[in-house]
Amino acid sequence: MLHVAQPEMVKDMGHWTPSELGMPNYMMKSRKPLFGEGILSANGDLWAYEKKILAPEFFVEKSKGMIGLIVDATVALLQEWDNIIDCTGGSKQIYVDGYLRNFSADVIARACFRSSFTQGKC
Incomplete structure (x- = not known):
């Protein structure tokens, strides 16, 4: 959960997509032993690339x-x-x-x- 109190920051955050913001580093580190380094812990361009590869298998x-x-x-x-x-x-x-x-x-x-x-x- 994220709490932002400054209206300017809220407005600025509206310009970003969740994939651009990514997953926080602490979550990536804590989940790595369980999920490894696959799509569940990927961020940004790597996540988009892996999703593009996997998506057709779920049509x-x-x-x-x-x-x-x-x-x-x-x-x-x-x-x-x-x-x-x-x-x-x-x-x-x-x-x-x-x-x-x-x-x-x-x-x-x-x-x-x-x-x-x-x-x-x-």
């Missing part, structure tokens, strides 16, 4: 093409959970964090390499 038509991949990976995950529950008599506590990590890797592998994550592990 609606491109995303629609991935729905089948996501459905296939989801069906495989749910079948695995069903098998676990069936083997234990209908009730089982499942710790999903590892499964969801593998699910994400599976979707990425299917989208980028046209193979499942488990095929790549072998």
